[in-house]
Amino acid sequence: MKGILTAAQIIGYNRKRDKSVSLRFETQEKSSNEIALIDSILDTFGYLYFKPEETLTKEEISELDNLDTELYDNPKTQSQRLRNVLFKYHEQIETDISFKDFYKLETEKIISHYKKKLEP
DSSP states (O other): OOOOOOOEEEEEEEEOOSOOOOEEESSOOHHHHHHHHHHHTTTOOOOOOOOOSSSHHHHHHHHHHHHOOOSSOOOOOOOHHHHHHHHHHHHHHHOOOOOOHHHHHHHHHHHHHHHHHHHO
């Protein structure tokens, strides 16, 4: 999949409750093909390199092109994934307990399981 390399100006940001940051950039006019590329990679996970100068050197472009990254299939953390799975499971089973209580019970089972495996 092709990425985007373009001149841009950072025009704002928002801090999120979970400590992440939403960044907003503005570019110059884009062609229909460039817009189609942007549309095709919307909501995908990747890397952003922003350099506050007019041009990138050939060395920087080469380094970015050769960047060896370990992108996860899923940008969520393992704890987020576990919580989501437990939430879906909670929805599927018939129970009168809240998800908050269910989550505490299930994660406590997991913690206890591994605590038992620890050497004294």
